[in-house]
Amino acid sequence: MIETEDEAPEPTVDDLPGVGPATAEKLREAGFNELLAIAVMTPSALADAAELGEAVSAKIISGAKKLANIGGFVSGSSLLERRRQVLKLTSGTTSIDELLGGGFETQSICEVYGEFGSGKTQVGHQLAVNCLLPKEQGGLDGEVFYIDTEDTFRPERIAQMARAVGIEPDVALERIHVARAYNSSHQMLLVDEIHRMAKNIDVKMIIVDSLIAHFRAEFLGRGMLADRQQKLNRHLKELKKLADVNNALVLVTNQVQANPASMWGDPNKPVGGHIVGHASTFRLYLRKSKGGSRIARLVDSPNLPEGEAKFFVTSEGLTD
Numbered sequence: 001m002i003e004t005e006d007e008a009p010e011p012t013v014d015d016l017p018g019v020g021p022a023t024a025e026k027l028r029e030a031g032f033n034e035l036l037a038i039a040v041m042t043p044s045a046l047a048d049a050a051e052l053g054e055a056v057s058a059k060i061i062s063g064a065k066k067l068a069n070i071g072g073f074v075s076g077s078s079l080l081e082r083r084r085q086v087l088k089l090t091s092g093t094t095s096i097d098e099l100l101g102g103g104f105e106t107q108s109i110c111e112v113y114g115e116f117g118s119g120k121t122q123v124g125h126q127l128a129v130n131c132l133l134p135k136e137q138g139g140l141d142g143e144v145f146y147i148d149t150e151d152t153f154r155p156e157r158i159a160q161m162a163r164a165v166g167i168e169p170d171v172a173l174e175r176i177h178v179a180r181a182y183n184s185s186h187q188m189l190l191v192d193e194i195h196r197m198a199k200n201i202d203v204k205m206i207i208v209d210s211l212i213a214h215f216r217a218e219f220l221g222r223g224m225l226a227d228r229q230q231k232l233n234r235h236l237k238e239l240k241k242l243a244d245v246n247n248a249l250v251l252v253t254n255q256v257q258a259n260p261a262s263m264w265g266d267p268n269k270p271v272g273g274h275i276v277g278h279a280s281t282f283r284l285y286l287r288k289s290k291g292g293s294r295i296a297r298l299v300d301s302p303n304l305p306e307g308e309a310k311f312f313v314t315s316e317g318l319t320d
């Protein structure tokens with residue numbers, strides 16, 4: 001675990017100077033559970049929302065500003081310390097591991113995108129299994145949460161891949177927690193649930209397969225685009241928090257859509273636009289290639305050269 005966990009409890013609205021139980025209750029009823037949410041309000045807006053006087057609201061806000069953990073700036077050395085804790089998860093293939101500078105990094109979101117059948121779900125299954133391996137074997141020695149939006153999680157496939165890396169299938173399936181998400185709101189609620197469960201479980205990987213499918217189906221048309229992107233943004237922020245707090249890897253899969261504006265090169269681009277691109281640290285583009293092989297291309301990495309890795313999907317899982 002990194003920072004934040006196990007520190008002194010966060011102050012709440014009850015700790016605000018001059019706020020009695022009745023006012024605290026009003027604030028909570030209006031949805032102000034966190035001090036940060038209060039700290040960023042204006043007195044008149046808070047007065048409106050929580051049915052308080054404006055002078056009282058102003059006092060509450062200034063109290064919240066002092067108590068709230070505004071966050072923001074940390075020293076370069078503490079950032080370096082965090083980076084030192086980054087772990088790398090093997091894909092089981094030397095080609096993809098090399099492409100990623102040693103494997104899939106914790107504290108990051110990795111987006112795997114490609115056409116149907118390109119192998120996104122297979123990569124998800126393989127990494128879920130590998131995550132259970134001890135660190136000496138390239139694993140993260142922790143448990144996995146798998147949010148399945150398309151009903152394509154297959155325990156049989158996990159069992160098969162587990163056997164191939166020497167893990168008892170039952171043990172593997174016990175440590176991979178799966179939830180089917182029925183719509184985008186449910187998908188977001190499941191992330192909250194992981195936040196709760198991670199207090200007692202050493203979660204090292206969270207998979208969302210697929211990230212966008214529900215959002216795309218539910219928010220149709222131009223008029224709903226802003227709303228969709230806003231929700232997606234919030235969803236990704238919560239996922240990133242899980243990655244940071246637990247020193248875990250988040251893997252999301254994404255579909256591609258043809259980009260009619262593309263005159264040359266590969267006409268496919270990932271769905272979801274800039275939001276997903278900005279939120280993910282690594283983006284891997286999968287495509288099928290000659291002789292049943294597959295190619296993973298590293299796109300837009302902050303500190304690694306672009307490049308490609310060739311791999312195969314076999315009954316044992318991903319191989320070189």
Ligand code: GTP
Pocket residue numbers: 114115116117118119120121122123152255313314315316
């Ligand atoms: P969508 O979710 O439809 O967008 O596709 P995807 O990118 O998730 O594709 P997925 O990972 O499901 O890849 C499916 C392909 O993996 C199949 O067409 C097979 O080629 C391969 N595959 C899946 N399971 C097995 C298996 O048990 N053995 C072998 N040899 N190949 C498999």
Ligand code: MG
Pocket residue numbers: 120121122152209
């Ligand atoms: Mg799939």
